[in-house]
Amino acid sequence: MNREVPRFDRRRLLGAAAVGAAAAPFLTGPAGASVEPASPVGPGRVVTTGADRAAADGWSTLAGERVGIITNPTGVLRNLRNIVDEMHESGAVQIAGVFGPEHGFRGTAQAGGSEGTFVDERTGLTVYDAYGANVTKMKELFTAADVETVVFDIQDVGARFYTYIWTMWTAMQAAVATDKRFVVLDRPNPVGGTARGPMMTAAYTSGVGAREIVQQHGMSVGELARYFDGELLEEHAGGRLAQLDIVQVSGWKRKTLFADTGLDFVLPSPNMPTSDTALAYPGTCMFEGTNLSEGRGTTKPFELIGAPFVDHRWAEALEAAELPGVTFREAYFNPSVNKHAGKVCGGVQVTIQDHDRFDPVRSGVEMLVTAKALYPEFAWRQDSWDTVRPFWIDKLTGSTRMRTQIDAGATGDEVEAAWREELAAFDATRRQYLLYR
Template sequence: MAFLSSFKSTFFIWFLLFSTCTNHGKDQKTNAETGVRAQDSAMVRPVIVGADRTELYLNRLKNKKVGVVANQTSVIFKKPQTDGPENLGHVAHVHLVDSLLAHQVNIKAVFAPEHGFRGAADAGEKVKDGVDPETGIPLISLYGKNRKPSAEQLKDLDIVVFDIQDVGVRFYTYIATLQLVMEACAENGKPLIVLDRPNPNAHYVDGPTMEKAHTGFLGMTEIPLVYGMTIGEYAMMLNGEGWLEGGKKADLEVIKLKNWSYDTPYSLPIRPSPNLPNDKAINLYPSLGLFEGTNINAGRGTEYQFQRYGASFLDSTKYSFSYIPQPNFGAKNPKEKGKKCFGKDLSQIPDQNEVSLRWLIDAYTNASDKGRVFNTSGFTKHAGTEKLQQQIEAGITEEEIKAGWKPQLERFKKIRQKYLMY
């Protein structure tokens, strides 16, 4: 099958297909799953993702008609060939769907989220229903005519499996898809298994909290921008807090990770979506993702998505860095296409452990036409509040803005604590 290429990074990765790992501890701090950073010790136990723990879920799928919610990240990892430097950092894997079929699991449908089953569609681009050419399995889009599986689409299924890599940012739409799938399963009496994966931004909680008036597909619940949980933990919180529509609860099982903790450095071996190409982009996404609600380019249409920002209407005398966005993979029509954008290159800055507003404030401050910066409705949907745009336009400092987030962040952390598993 054609998969998106692995990240180009120097990582030793040790995975055994369908294997288990012994001597693991809940409080043990280890390095990565499919990504042990080169600067960390190579003598660590690998993190085992939920999908690899087949012994915990295969029996539940036998003799059942199964639906799978999946994309290109839904893989089981195998031990790579490491007999030469040319193989370093290449993660051998098999797609979950292929693995289940090899075990004679009866997959009746695959549900595809934003960006599609293969992960190649642009952000916001509608994904069509179809048939997977590799397997002949019907593909049902959850980013087209409907975003929630219908009763008709679920009626012939006995159970649903959800396995998608998240990056821990509220407006990254896979958690909205999870919530709608959970609601559909709860309404139609279908059990749901979530195969957990690490969250590369799990080491902190920060950002403005979504206000109820602005909830939507970029944020369906009143949570902070960065929520510090795995997708499995988030599913448990949706269930436990009664946040599904009508207060219903899904028949939910989460297949846990092994050998992972919240501060484990974690490098995604497969691009989770077209415009998150590497560790740096994922780390900066909580901060630079706010530019999605503006008319400023955040690196789409370049090879440095979410690692730079700029616009033709930023004051060229204030910046030494410039670039020109052009259509490319994942960005057929990027903002400021073909225009010389003045801004900043952030690809070499240290990793962030917070949502930073300094770049958004910088861009607004140095816009030659400040009226061109914000796409107000889009920014409100991303920020979750009208207040943030108003504060930036009023010249409120980053420190003052972030101080206002603290009470809601503390309330959320108390809720979150009940569902943490690692």
């Protein structure tokens, strides 16, 4: 297969060559080789996304190819304009089609929804509905648009059950089958570069965890694409990508959280309003698998958790656990939609006090353990449409293990201990695919 680095305007970039190893490469191919160095990042400079770097180079890395773009409202440049609008107006990119994930290209759909296929009023481009598409459907969409190169640019939030990475995974499989070049315009992982939590198992894969990675994967989407290509595509797609290229972020380090990047946080979905929401999400999203509200229909989704049967004792028990980097304020709220809509819920507000010490997955486990122990009304959500795997928590956590441990009275420490070995193995494997050290 052809794995050559694509052409782009070297003259524009060679002026930065003297920066040396302190700069991140402009574009990385499958072997991880630096193609061109970036501008230096020093005191007072901010993180620059892959999209901004590609735009600054006149989109030359995409020149002469029919491009299909998978993106949504987070695919913005520093000026907060969407990359599709900018590419279209520049005339430098031949856009064959746009592909909308969950919530849609323009971001108008709620959880579990999409905008369908339509002609975008602003650009006149066809936007194809890619949410929930399997590989066969994605291949059909690429063929319908006559795509040569697939571009992915979406701000992920770093959790396995956030569906955008699985749209990327499906698109990568379709790209293998149709011999397409795949390009990721990379963005920082807003919750940092640390991997946490249990591993997905093959028996519990779904749209919220299509393949075996841990709950908080700790990678940028570019790094994750490299992991998929190196570890999973051969087995599940029959081969690797003909060409995978990552336009890298400059100025981002693995411990840098989104609030410190200097970038504007564009909400990736309707219930992900802030970067602090994203920090809590890998843990508190597990409450989707229970009969407690995860705060949808409030101004603090995934930070306000509760139910009509919860009282002050939950906050007291969680504070007594002295989890690092987080406090739990006794809180009462009335969700406008979703679980317990129109009912007063007792519960907690999760407040992150120390981002470096906070472990969202471990904190989420302690919240589940204490809620189960305190309230007989606590229950796991069951889905009638899946009689074989009815518990949503199993799909979120990757197996039946966490649910059965908690039901049996395990402590939070015991639950965490059960995944340490698999987490360590994943962490060791992923290191060869990391771009940011």
